[in-house]
Amino acid sequence: KQEVTQIPAALSVPEGENLVLNCSFTDSAIYNLQWFRQDPGKGLTSLLLIQSSQREQTSGRLNASLDKSSGRSTLYIAASQPGDSATYLCAVSPSQAGTALIFGKGTTLSVSS
């Protein structure tokens, strides 16, 4: 059974720091991995989608990497800003067709000014 773990559960950094959020999964047979952002009481905003054949994706100050063999993904945020404060969730799509996304519990990030 696929399990997704995100460490740390919470992270506080001062503005301007570069930071890395971690996501690990137990079964390396995945279709893709997606990173989301969730603000308090809101829905999820898709940040980056990495297909299983890809190693990384970049969007602005965000860079996500994927190492299927080790069951790991990282989300790198450069030059963090207070507006980046949110919960970041990673989710994997298992390799079996028709199965649902499996989410980690998320990392809650707080960036202070």
Next chain:
Amino acid sequence: KAGVTQTPRYLIKTRGQQVTLSCSPISGHRSVSWYQQTPGQGLQFLFEYFSETQRNKGNFPGRFSGRQFSNSRSEMNVSTLELGDSALYLCASSLFGLQNTGELFFGEGSRLTVL
């Protein structure tokens, strides 16, 4: 381009009642999935609909049901509400559906409180 729209955003019900939540996907998207989010369990998959057919279902009791209409709009229903059904219910749409594991786009959610 409008995003995923969920209604109502907030609702309060009492135990034993039933509730219907609605989701309008992004125009052109044919797949709609539903997830339940609670502090304890996190995000859990409920079911997915594609072209009006339920293609996949999560591990939830039969009290949870859904359907999809010809315009791709979807509804989910929870009957005989229990306190533990209090949660944020999120709808997500995608172009090709979970079977092709495309990118998912989520709505703002419907927050259900059961008293």
